[in-house]
Amino acid sequence: xxxxxGTRDGGQPADVSALRPGGHAVVxxxxxxxxxxxxxxxxxxxxVTLLEGRPRLGGxxxxxxxxxxxxxxxxxxxxxxxxxYRWFLDRIGGAALAPVQSRLDVPVLDPDRPEGRRLGRLxxxxxxxxxxxxxxxxxxxxxxxxxxxxxxxxxxxLKGLDLADPTLDTQDFGSWLTAHGQSAxxxxxxxxxxxxxxxxxxxxxxxxxxxxxxxxxxxxxxxxAADIGWARVPLGELHDRLARRAxxxxxxxxxxxxxxxxxxxxxxxxxxxxxxxxxxxxxxxVLAVPQREAHDLLPDxxxxxxxxxxxxxxxxxLNIHVIYDRKVLATPFLTALGTPVQWVFDxxxxxxxxxxxxxxxxxSTAQHEIDEPVxxxxxxxLPELERLLPRTRGAEVKDFFVTRERTATxxxxxxxxxLRPGARTKAPGLYLxxxxxxxxWPATMESAVRSGVGAAAAALGALGRSRGLLxxxxxxxxxxx
Ligand SMILES: Cc1cc2nc3c(=O)[nH]c(=O)nc-3n(C[C@H](O)[C@H](O)[C@H](O)COP(=O)(O)OP(=O)(O)OC[C@H]3O[C@@H](n4cnc5c(N)ncnc54)[C@H](O)[C@@H]3O)c2cc1C
Numbered sequence: 001x002x003x004x005x006g007t008r009d010g011g012q013p014a015d016v017s018a019l020r021p022g023g024h025a026v027v028x029x030x031x032x033x034x035x036x037x038x039x040x041x042x043x044x045x046x047x048v049t050l051l052e053g054r055p056r057l058g059g060x061x062x063x064x065x066x067x068x069x070x071x072x073x074x075x076x077x078x079x080x081x082x083x084x085y086r087w088f089l090d091r092i093g094g095a096a097l098a099p100v101q102s103r104l105d106v107p108v109l110d111p112d113r114p115e116g117r118r119l120g121r122l123x124x125x126x127x128x129x130x131x132x133x134x135x136x137x138x139x140x141x142x143x144x145x146x147x148x149x150x151x152x153x154x155x156x157x158l159k160g161l162d163l164a165d166p167t168l169d170t171q172d173f174g175s176w177l178t179a180h181g182q183s184a185x186x187x188x189x190x191x192x193x194x195x196x197x198x199x200x201x202x203x204x205x206x207x208x209x210x211x212x213x214x215x216x217x218x219x220x221x222x223x224x225a226a227d228i229g230w231a232r233v234p235l236g237e238l239h240d241r242l243a244r245r246a247x248x249x250x251x252x253x254x255x256x257x258x259x260x261x262x263x264x265x266x267x268x269x270x271x272x273x274x275x276x277x278x279x280x281x282x283x284x285x286v287l288a289v290p291q292r293e294a295h296d297l298l299p300d301x302x303x304x305x306x307x308x309x310x311x312x313x314x315x316x317x318l319n320i321h322v323i324y325d326r327k328v329l330a331t332p333f334l335t336a337l338g339t340p341v342q343w344v345f346d347x348x349x350x351x352x353x354x355x356x357x358x359x360x361x362x363x364s365t366a367q368h369e370i371d372e373p374v375x376x377x378x379x380x381x382l383p384e385l386e387r388l389l390p391r392t393r394g395a396e397v398k399d400f401f402v403t404r405e406r407t408a409t410x411x412x413x414x415x416x417x418x419l420r421p422g423a424r425t426k427a428p429g430l431y432l433x434x435x436x437x438x439x440x441w442p443a444t445m446e447s448a449v450r451s452g453v454g455a456a457a458a459a460l461g462a463l464g465r466s467r468g469l470l471x472x473x474x475x476x477x478x479x480x481x
Contacts, residue, residue, distance in 0.1 A: 023283030025459065026051060026273045028260045028297070031059020032445055033433040034288030035243045036088055036452025040470055041284075042250035044460050049280060050252050051273070053259035057247075058239030060408065061445060066401070070234040070352050073403050074319045075345045075362040077197075081217050081225035082446035084453065092242040100229035108193065110142050110337040111387050118142065122193075124223055130155060132223035142189040142337060147182075151190060154180040159220045161212045163440065169417035173211035174204030189337050194218070197335075197343060199442045200315045200364045200409040210412045210442045230333075233350055263287075263297050263430075271429060284463065286455045288433040290407065302427040308419040312436055313411035316404065318366035320381050321347075323399040325356045328391040341384050356398060359385070370404050377402055409443030410436040423455040429462065431455040 023046070027038045030052030038050040056062060063072050078085050080100045089095040106122040120141045124132040130152075137148050157180050161168060173195065177187055187203050198214045199206045218226040231238055247254050258275050266272040266281060273280040287294045295309040303309075333345045340363075347358040361381065363369065369377065378400050385392050410416065420438040423431050433455035434448065441447035453470055460467055 025284035026282040027286045029288035030057040032448035033452040040456030048252045063234035063236030077230045080227040084449040085445045088449045092246040094238040098231040112338045150181040168209035171208040173206040207414045286431045302425040314407035315411045316370040317408035318363040319403045320361040325396040423458045
């Protein structure tokens with residue numbers, strides 16, 4: 001097994017974790033859910049080993065090198081209402097590197113209006129909910145006056161939905177929007193603009209429960225809830241390097257390139273965790289791996305309906321990376337209508353590019369393009385960028401490449417809610433974490449972190465230990481776990 005960077009910061013003895021009461025916990029999977037679980041357990045005084053199959057931490061949110069360029073596998077953003085992910089950033093000492101904009105401001109460009117190119121903005125004011133969006137909606141140029149009024153009425157109806165109502169998950173968001181007077185244009189120019197990026201599905205394919213969760217929490221809870229945050233450094237700096245430093249300081253033994261192959265109950269009633277060349281004994285195991293891997297590792301009887309995990313579908317996200325020889329986009333990001341281009345982000349600074357500008361196009365719901373050759377994508381997207389960003393017209397494209405994440409998120413389809421298990425299994429000492437578990441959130445960093453704290457809280461409860469430093473906003477996990 002590759003020994004991870006197990007050096008302990010702060011002059012602690014290397015075997016300090018062995019002295020801790022509460023037994024030994026093994027966390028499988030070093031994505032955000034697993035890192036969170038490991039930190040939360042270690043913070044509560046449990047001895048923890050974190051096992052990750054890949055050479056780095058961060059799971060689906062990572063960076064890699066392409067020559068001098070540091071590239072994120074996919075643009076990641078979060079909202080101010082993502083209290084768990086923000087706690088995580090704080091916990092690893094990364095909050096200042098991924099700040100939230102001071103006030104929601106999203107430029108929305110439609111290049112094809114009869115009167116010419118039209119730039120609208122989704123902004124908020126410093127007014128109470130729902131007035132904070134009133135001015136922005138009233139002046140949003142991509143909808144007619146009647147459509148804007150109907151959007152306001154639908155938003156109020158959405159606000160009235162009870163997220164605890166199980167029937168919401170049986171309906172699709174698109175049908176609900178149509179039934180509440182939303183035109184196809186309103187769905188495209190407003191609801192899907194937000195929904196596709198946060199749910200990775202168009203409204204017609206999304207569970208009303210998950211959509212209501214996103215819109216109620218993001219747009220209708222607190223005036224600042226939807227302010228957007230994103231990393232000004234590569235994701236790997238946060239989710240790998242700083243996460244690793246925090247784990248080391250907390251006394252977690254972290255092993256990368258260490259894939260768990262099986263899991264079984266040992267003769268003491270604890271767990272034997274098998275990795276190539278070694279068996280780890282543990283009192284507590286948290287599987288923080290994707291749903292299919294969790295299904296394959298779960299022992300018989302651990303869940304009533306383990307096949308549900310295989311019923312949770314996945315959805316792809318494609319990122320298109322374009323390096324221009326000059327600055328072509330003046331804002332940090334932009335979204336657009338009437339074009340295949342969804343969200344465009346300026347990645348220049350974070351990537352370390354010295355000259356020109358690096359744009360990343362984040363393309364959710366990419367089912368139809370995820371396997372397309374780079375040449376075909378180039379032929380489609382460069383002209384689109386010329387249409388959207390006039391300054392690209394005389395610019396030279398220095399590099400063009402794509403990153404494909406075929407299983408970027410779980411598919412937020414109607415009915416998915418009943419397939420998502422909570423943190424507890426029927427096997428004592430065995431827990432589940434991952435963005436796909438029953439957090440109530442779509443597949444996001446927020447969901448991953450929430451699931452990790454939920455699993456840690458459930459494990460600590462069973463060990464009869466206090467929740468340590470786990471913050472209050474996780475209270476609902478006491479019930480969910
Ligand atoms: C391109 C892209 C864009 C995204 N955009 C956003 C966004 O803007 N905002 C947002 O909030 N979210 C976004 N997401 C979603 C977000 O990245 C994920 O929801 C989150 O990172 C999932 O974390 P996780 O820990 O639950 O799972 P994962 O990240 O999948 O982690 C699971 C880990 O388990 C490891 N593993 C699997 N099997 C084993 C084994 N047998 N032994 C040991 N280790 C194992 C894997 O290697 C992996 O590291 C995006 C995702 C992608 C791919």
